[in-house]
Every structure is written in structure tokens, then in C-alpha cells.
Amino acid sequence: MPELRELYQELILDHGKRPRNFGKLEGANCQANGYNPLCGDKITVYVNVDDNIIQDLRFEGVGCAISTASASLMTEKCKGKSLQEAETLFHLFHELLTGEVGEESAAELGKLSVFSGVKEFPVRVKCATLPWHTFRSALQGIGEVVIKE
Amino acid sequence: MIPSGTTSQVRMPASEPLSAFNVWRVREDFPILKTQVYGKPLVYLDNAATSQKPQGVLDALNRFYAQECANVHRGLHWLSELATQDYEDARVKVQRFLGAAEAREIIFVRGATEAINLVAHSYGRKYVQAGDEILITAMEHHSNIVPWQILCQEQGARLRVAPINDAGELILEEFQKLLNSRTRLVAVGHVSNALGTVNPVRQIIQMAHNHNIPVLVDGAQAVPHLKVNVQELDCDFYAFSGHKFYGPTGVGVLYGKVRWLEEMPPYQGGGDMISAVTFEKTTYNSLPYKFEAGTPHIAGGIGLGAAVDYVSEVGLNQIAAYEHELLAYAARQVSRIPGLRIIGTAREKAGVISFVLEGLHPHDIGTILDREGIAVRAGHHCAMPVMERFGVPATTRASFACYNTQEEVDALVAGIQKVQEVLA
Numbered sequence: 002m003p004e005l006r007e008l009y010q011e012l013i014l015d016h017g018k019r020p021r022n023f024g025k026l027e028g029a030n031c032q033a034n035g036y037n038p039l040c041g042d043k044i045t046v047y048v049n050v051d052d053n054i055i056q057d058l059r060f061e062g063v064g065c066a067i068s069t070a071s072a073s074l075m076t077e078k079c080k081g082k083s084l085q086e087a088e089t090l091f092h093l094f095h096e097l098l099t100g101e102v103g104e105e106s107a108a109e110l111g112k113l114s115v116f117s118g119v120k121e122f123p124v125r126v127k128c129a130t131l132p133w134h135t136f137r138s139a140l141q142g143i144g145e146v147v148i149k150e
Numbered sequence: 151m152i153p154s155g156t157t158s159q160v161r162m163p164a165s166e167p168l169s170a171f172n173v174w175r176v177r178e179d180f181p182i183l184k185t186q187v188y189g190k191p192l193v194y195l196d197n198a199a200t201s202q203k204p205q206g207v208l209d210a211l212n213r214f215y216a217q218e219c220a221n222v223h224r225g226l227h228w229l230s231e232l233a234t235q236d237y238e239d240a241r242v243k244v245q246r247f248l249g250a251a252e253a254r255e256i257i258f259v260r261g262a263t264e265a266i267n268l269v270a271h272s273y274g275r276k277y278v279q280a281g282d283e284i285l286i287t288a289m290e291h292h293s294n295i296v297p298w299q300i301l302c303q304e305q306g307a308r309l310r311v312a313p314i315n316d317a318g319e320l321i322l323e324e325f326q327k328l329l330n331s332r333t334r335l336v337a338v339g340h341v342s343n344a345l346g347t348v349n350p351v352r353q354i355i356q357m358a359h360n361h362n363i364p365v366l367v368d369g370a371q372a373v374p375h376l377k378v379n380v381q382e383l384d385c386d387f388y389a390f391s392g393h394k395f396y397g398p399t400g401v402g403v404l405y406g407k408v409r410w411l412e413e414m415p416p417y418q419g420g421g422d423m424i425s426a427v428t429f430e431k432t433t434y435n436s437l438p439y440k441f442e443a444g445t446p447h448i449a450g451g452i453g454l455g456a457a458v459d460y461v462s463e464v465g466l467n468q469i470a471a472y473e474h475e476l477l478a479y480a481a482r483q484v485s486r487i488p489g490l491r492i493i494g495t496a497r498e499k500a501g502v503i504s505f506v507l508e509g510l511h512p513h514d515i516g517t518i519l520d521r522e523g524i525a526v527r528a529g530h531h532c533a534m535p536v537m538e539r540f541g542v543p544a545t546t547r548a549s550f551a552c553y554n555t556q557e558e559v560d561a562l563v564a565g566i567q568k569v570q571e572v573l574a
């Protein structure tokens with residue numbers, strides 16, 4: 002069970018059950034839908050970008066604890082960040098889930114480091130990255146992302 | 151242990167009481183069931199995805215490759231004759247098992263999916279024209295939806311879908327209403343892989359035949375669990391996969407009535423399906439070879455024959471009765487869990503319990519059960535319209551085979567309780 006506890010940490014369970022920034026963002030100037038056909042997870046990410054800064058960021062959809070928590074913590078983390086900072090976080094988060102990240106990166110990821118346990122569950126990596134891919138697509142003006150196997 | 155190739159020690163007279171089915175003895179035949187995962191005994195409850203294989207099937211595969219590997223229908227040499235004989239014997243085993251009138255009505259294909267695609271391609275392009283209709287049900291597997299969609303798109307035909315009720319049963323009155331003079335084919339699942347519903351196919355076929363409409367039955371989830379007799383059903387086509395029936399992957403069966411198979415054009419062109427080729431004209435081979443272009447999955451066919459032997463030896467009626475009890479037990483135990491809702495509560499069910507747990511996503515449930523050594527499926531089960539119908543994104547599905555035990559059901563229940571604990 003240690004890996005399970007590593008995966009389902011308090012913070013993840015909390016955000017999985019009570020996601021922050023959940024619900025439609027009225028007047029969003031970017032948005033995208035993400036879909037993971039393997040498990041049926043669906044997410045819509047709404048972003049308001051102004052002056053190169055993510056002014057506001059919300060999401061809605063249905064997903065597992067991992068994807069919901071990931072979306073929730075992502076919105077908390079990225080609000081107020083510049084587009085470049087968000088892009089850096091996207092890559093750091095990806096590294097966290099697929100390999101080792103250094104201390105400096107871990108510090109930068111902050112709370113997001115809680116997802117490091119997902120590494121041990123390769124089939125669940127996509128759950129955690131779906132919100133991020135969707136977010137990135139929204140910023141790039143791509144309306145749909147489907148995570149493939 | 152059931153020795154392959156002999157039946158004397160295990161054939162049970164039909165009159166023998168149910169207790170004669172000894173699940174522990176059956177388990178001995180499946181080497182994989184001794185596997186430990188994460189240090190725990192494997193509890194394999196994903197049989198609707200694929201079943202495990204008994205030693206007799208493994209031996210048949212090995213024997214083919216080790217002792218009689220040759221191409222079929224092509225060589226004059228000893229090995230080729232041996233391989234051909236075994237491959238054709240397997241066809242006869244399947245024929246008898248399905249109660250088909252003739253062996254040439256049994257076409258070996260890759261699986262249920264290919265069987266359905268064959269009919270959609272061959273029957274479909276010949277008989278389905280613009281304005282015609284194909285009728286399916288709302289509980290079909292994607293493999294009994296998408297080939298018809300493709301056909302309908304190409305021919306300008308229309309796909310009609312008969313609805314199901316909240317229990318996951320086909321609404322027969324609605325089905326009846328959808329049958330009309332434009333309906334060219336009914337394609338219906340015998341047992342739903344997402345809900346476990348057993349459809350009244352006999353009745354469905356009669357209803358369709360009253361309108362002179364042929365019926366294809368997708369039996370992928372039926373053949374492992376209940377006795378099928380295609381002549382009694384009077385179905386026009388019957389499709390199933392070997393791998394869900396204790397047989398190898400990559401082989402399956404399309405049964406078709408001779409009258410249709412004779413009239414239908416070939417599905418693929420190539421070797422074996424011809425009797426004479428010139429650049430001007432090709433004469434097609436006779437049935438079933440007309441539909442078996444290229445070198446088939448010879449070992450697979452022989453392995454499927456061994457699976458038929460195995461199931462016949464254990465006794466499908468015994469298996470059906472045992473699984474029926476096990477499923478009832480599982481439904482009782484599982485439905486006691488607070489917050490759990492079973493999706494698919496048809497009166498007639500086989501093999502499957504699909505459920506949702508309040509506030510918990512199937513994917514998380516699947517991961518935690520996995521760490522308990524319990525293999526279930528979490529997802530949409532290739533039946534997204536069914537998920538939509540029940541307003542859930544996905545379910546967790548436990549599906550049973552003849553080697554599952556009450557103890558494994560108890561392990562599942564304990565596992566679900568663990569899920570609730572971990573995710574609380």
C-alpha cells in the first residue's frame with residue numbers, strides 16, 4: 002500500500018473532491034476541451050489572458066481523482082503567471098511524471114510535486130497530464146485535444 | 151486436471167447435481183491462475199475483455215508449432231496434410247458446438263470484430279442501398295456499431311437504434327416498431343459486454359424474420375456463458391471471438407447460413423479464396439474458403455478447437471449453472487456496499503457486473519483494486535453510447551468465467567471497501 006498512499010496523498014484527495022476554480026469562466030478568451038477516451042475523462046479549460054498574463058483560469062468536466070486534482074492544482078498554480086512561466090511549468094510537470102526532477106525544479110513546482118507518486122502508475126500519467134495538455138491547447142488556440150495511447 | 155484429448159475422466163452426466171462442478175479442479179487447468187501480483191494471488195475478473203487459457207489450449211498451440219507446422223490447403227506433403235486435417239477438424243468442432251448444419255458455414259476470422267466487418271462489407275455492399283436501414287440496439291459494442299455506420303455512410307443508408315430501458319433491457323415494442331420494409335439487416339448483441347444483459351435473440355430473430363429481415367447476432371459475450379444453437383435460434387449470422395472463449399487471440403468465427411454465404415461476394419481477395427485465376431477473370435473457391443483469403447491463423451484455429459473440447463468436457467450447461475449462481479452471489483454481496491450502484495439490472499444476465507461508486511471514479515477504483523491483485527476493467531467498455539444512456543462517464547466492471555470463485559467475489563468486495571478507505 003505505500004505506493005497507493007504516495008499516489009493518493011491528502012492534498013490530491015482534497016483537490017479531487019473539492020476542486021478549486023471549478024466551473025465555467027464567463028468571458029474567457031481561450032478555451033479547449035480535453036478528452037481521454039481510455040477512461041472517459043472530459044475536461045474543459047477556460048483561460049483569460051491579458052497582457053501576456055494568465056489573469057484567470059478555470060475548468061469543468063468529469064474525471065478521476067488524479068485528473069481532477071491535477072486540474073485544480075494547475076489552476077491555482079498558473080493563475081497570475083506569464084505565458085512563458087506556464088509553458089515552463091508544463092514541461093516541469095511532465096518531467097515530474099516521467100522521470101526525476103532536480104531540487105530547483107521541485108521548488109518551482111511547489112505543491113505540484115505531490116504528483117510525483119503517479120510515476121509508479123504509468124497508466125495514470127495521462128490522467129494527470131490531460132488538464133495540462135488541454136490548458137496548453139487553449140493557449141495555443143487549439144480547441145480540442147484527445148489524449149491517445 | 152482435465153487431460154487434453156481424453157474426455158473419460160471428466161465428462162459429467164447431465165443428471166449429476168450442480169455440486170459436481172468442482173471449480174477448484176477447473177482452476178488447476180489454468181496455469182496463469184497461480185500468478186501472484188504485487189505479492190497477492192491474482193483475482194482475474196476481466197474475463198469479458200479476454201479469458202484465460204486452459205493447458206489443453208496451450209498444448210494445442212505448442213503442438214502445432216512444435217510438431218506439425220505447415221501451411222494448410224497447399225502442400226501435398228505429410229506435414230501440410232496433418233496441419234490441414236487438424237485445422238479442418240477444428241472447424242467441425244466449432245460447427246458441432248454451434249449446432250450449425252454444415253462445416254462450410256463456419257468461417258474462421260480474426261475475431262468478432264472481423265466477422266461483423268465481413269458481413270458489413272460483403273452482405274452490406276450487395277444488399278444495402280440508399281434509403282435502406284440497418285437496425286441495431288442501444289447496448290451494442292462499438293464493433294457492432296461502427297461497421298454499420300461506415301456502411302450506411304457509404305451507401306446512403308440509415309442506422310436505426312432500438313432503445314433500452316433503465317434496467318438495460320431492449321424495449322421489444324420499440325424494436326418491433328423500427329422493423330420495416332426498408333430494414334435490410336438486424337445486428338444485435340446476444341449478451342451485452344457493458345451490462346451483462348442477455349437479449350431474447352430467439353424472439354428478436356422471429357420478429358425480424360416475420361419481415362423477411364436477416365439477423366446477425368454478436369455472440370462475443372454469449373458463447374463462453376450459455377449454450378448456443380444457431381439452427382434453433384435460426385439466426386442468419388453469428389459472430390464470436392476465440393479469446394473470450396478460453397481460446398487464443400487472433401481467431402474467431404463467423405457462422406453464416408449457406409444461402410447468404412453463397413450469394414455474398416468475397417470479403418478479401420488473395421490465395422486460398424480462389425479456384426482459378428487468370429488476368430481476365432477469377433473463379434472463387436467454394437465455401438468456406440471463399441471468405442478465407444490468405445494463410446489463416448492455423449494455430450489459432452486449432453487452439454480454438456481445443457477450447458471447444460475443453461468447454462465441452464467441463465460441460466457448458468454446468469458452467470452456465472455455476473456462473474449463474476456466482477453472478478447472483480456477486481450481485482448480492484456487491485450491492486450491500488454503501489454508495490454502490492449496479493449499472494445493468496436486467497432479469498436475464500450473464501457474466502458481468504458493472505457498477506459505479508458514489509463520488510469515486512472507476513479509474514481510481516481500478517488502480518486500487520489492481521494493487522490488491524484484482525483485475526477488473528474501468529472505462530467505457532467500448533460501449534460509449536451505453537455509458538451515455540446511463541449518464542455515467544465510465545463504470546467498473548467485474549466479469550466472470552468458469553474458474554472464478556465465491557472467495558474471489560469476497561476479495562472483490564473487500565477490495566472495494568479498501569478503495570473507499572483509501573479515497574475517503
Ligand SMILES: Cc1ncc(COP(=O)(O)O)c(C=O)c1O
Nearest residue numbers: 261262263291293343370371391
Ligand atoms: C459484445 C462484444 N462484441 C464484440 C466484441 C469484439 O471482440 P474482438 O475485439 O475480439 O473482435 C467484444 C469484445 O470486447 C464484445 O464484448
